[in-house]
Amino acid sequence: MQKTQHFKPVQFIIEVGILVVIFTLVQYLISAGLLNQYYQINLASICINIILAVSLNLINGFTGQLSLGHAGFMAVGAYASVIMTTYMELPFIVGIIAACLAAALAGFIIGVPTLRLRGDYLAIATLGFGEIIRVVLQNIDYVNGPAGIMGISKLSTWPWLFGSVVITILVIVNLVNSSYGRAIISVREDEVAAELMGVNTTKYKVLAFVVGAMFAGLAGALYAHYFYIIKPETFNFMKSFDILVMVVLGGLGSTTGAIIAAIFITVLTAALQSFPAIRMILYAVILVTVMIYRPQGLMGNRELGRRTFGRLWGDKK
Amino acid sequence: MQEFLQQMVNGLSLGAIYALIALGYTMVYGIIMLINFAHGDILMVGAYIGFFSVVVLGTNIFVAMAIAMIACAVLGVVIEKVAYRPLRNSTRIAALITAIGVSFFLEYTTIFFLTPNQRVYPAEAFPVTNYDVMGITLSSKDIFVFISAVVLMVILQYIIKRTKTGKAMRAVSLDKEAAMLMGISVDKTISITFAIGSALAAAAGVMIGVYYNSINPLMGIIPGLKAFVAAVLGGIGIIPGAMVGGFLMGILETLVSGYGSSLYRDAVAFGVLIIILLIKPTGLFGKNTGEKV
């Protein structure tokens, strides 16, 4: 897999083709009214959770920096986009860009000082920043404090959601597989050795952090424009934990794992709705059981990709 | 000045509770490097056991506290055996997720059986008298909380520094393999650590019940989080650090609400924590061990 692969036009076309087919199929189902609202909502949740999990996985899984403040960046993105679209009445794309930039900026401001901390100290510092963002939002009258902003137009349509997921995955996967990515992974494997080999570890840690935060902001913008209301309480540390659960459950450092876990957790949450009394107990039991039997996560740090499916397509590898 | 002293009294009793909880966090962390997020929920279970002991068995508050401590010690050991031990050789973050799972389990099992409604510690369990010391209101509750916390901490220090068990605990936290080679049972030592940590949390739970009168199944989350912050503040894994961190956290919160703005209390508490960490990246008492190459 590490060797350069030759460009295989047929395969490339097949893959793009399948993406297009999935997109059009769901789009058709939605516009023909065949996919009821409940499935649509869960589909949106799945897309948003995939973006969150994949982006946190870049920070926690590939860079090895334990961050517990992901919900904070999501909040920054959500509020930034809503200020653009609902307050200033600008188009959604402006909101999305504003969300990404604001969250990336927040990631930079928070990342530069805190990323020199290690392990649990970093975890608690990021948790702290996440909570600070929430408390500050709660005290800003411009965004209605704890009541939050309601009446946000539903602009996160299927093309936006699907497109965002594809872009997030493509950017992060390609980042991880670039020379930057190798530097980032070297930080996780052994920070001191990486430093000695001439890798500017701080730079790569901040880079991963900023990119991760940016996509969390994107997820925040999509969330805000799907679920009609945002309020600071939604983005508290429990939300950060939820995202962390997905990442660890999928397998740290596995993008496919993060995606599978995001789908799994969203579907599990929805499926447990019908057992209101014991919902959270079941969730807890499932979580603990999965972790005990599969501590490395569903995928470990492997990826599900061409290697697994190459054979199906007659690849030699 | 009088107001300041009153604020210090408020801060010290709040800090004593944080310190007790932080001790459990830090002990567990010191020995198996696990952030035990279920610790706050053990506190909640302790508070409920204390409550039932007072209401159903009619015991006084000290007996209730003892019963809660014993029961939670057992609970802590069981949780460690069932949920954490299988993960001892996997990544720490896997254990962290399991701890979050255990936390949900304790919270929602309690809700399932006892409803999410709060319960009220009976007033007669602990009669309150207010003392007026130089214009400062000092309640018997403040004294109760502060003295019991200090007594428990002294006992803990004694166990850790003067007994064989304490020696074993220190040895295991320093170097697990070497301790094993010296004939120390690592499993047993870890169990004892969980037992002691959980017992302290239970004591803190009963204190919260007495001090604030009401308990509910989600009561452990916030104190748990604050105590975790306190433990990190002092340098996680270091016992005196947890005590100082706990008291500092309590006083800091009180001063922010008292002299700054209560609206920003949590933000300021976290802000100070971050600033301290940036100056001293391993907490107040943390050793700067440098890099091992």
Place this chain on the structure above:
Amino acid sequence: MRIRRKVSMLVLMLFMLSIVAGCSQGGDNGAAQQEGDTIKVGINTELSGPVASYGSNAANGALLAIEEINAAGGVLGKQLDPLSRDCKSIPDEAMSVSAALVGEKIVAQIGPLTSGNVAGSTPVMMENQIPLLAPAATAVNVTVDEKTNKVRDFIFRVCYRDSDQGQRMANFALEDLNVKNAAIYGSTSDDYATGLAKYFKEEFTSKGGTIVAEEGFVNGDKDFRATLTKIKSADPEFIYVPGYYTEVAVLIKQAREMGITCPIGGGDGWDSPDMVSVAGAEALNNTYFTNHYSVEDPDPAIQSFVEAYKAKYNKLPDSFAALGYDAARLLADAIERAGEADPVKVKEALEATKDFPGITGTMSIDENHNPVKNIVVIEYKDGNLISR
């Protein structure tokens, strides 16, 4: 071209996504083949998460009402079938639960409790034209879109708006208690309490009062002494404490312990039997709150509700339970008046509600879908509730 490997991976994921999403709720609709002998009512409340106690009490109240109605022969000769679901205290979950309930062909939904979660549920209910009856969502913009001033057609509530209660207490403090200045110390973590504080402040200052201190606490707090010490030194004649009994009871107890003797006021979030047991009868003297009713009201309807609730759940009802109970009964009444279990007709019947005798007051629904009902100010006197 490593990119292609990623694309293939992506393809796989999206396949799974569509398959799994498709399977997740497979079993639900099969059984619901228009049985016709029951009327399905959705109960979408917070049964887990930070406001679980409000949600489960309201759900308990609603379930008790439905049980009583069914025992008395049901509505239109049919039994009510309550579908209770948990929205985890978050708006997106509330939306998803509503969509699931809509899929089960409910005729109306009761809940969620907090304004934010109702807002999450709102678009689904509006789109599907199914009425939502909010037991306790007090924000002004729950039923009316503030930007366009348009009423949200299918959203109703049975509780007061924040403005009603805040203004009432401000007038009570100025006129009945004769105070000139006040401090506000309310919860900042929910819009209910901040809403009350906002309207109290507006009314109080516009009628010549001054606010000497404005502080806040967070739900879940147990230690208020630092801020109370500060408020004490500002020496207010009255303290307004909008919030829920879970915090307020402890707060008042601590205030009295610290020697703060001035009157303290609040809203219907105070209403709970736990107030007296936590704070103590003595500490509660000289405190007042705006409410719908008093559990000690000798009115037989109220007493029989209190008795039935106590018998079933082994606990006195709080205001959430009473509001949940009223919401379910009002809904049953509206279905009866509509003549058939059709959501749009039920909505019209709800709009036409006139003098419905609820536990929380006799109410008529006004053109903005808010109940018009009396606000009583209740005083705690030696642990008893005295209507003022």
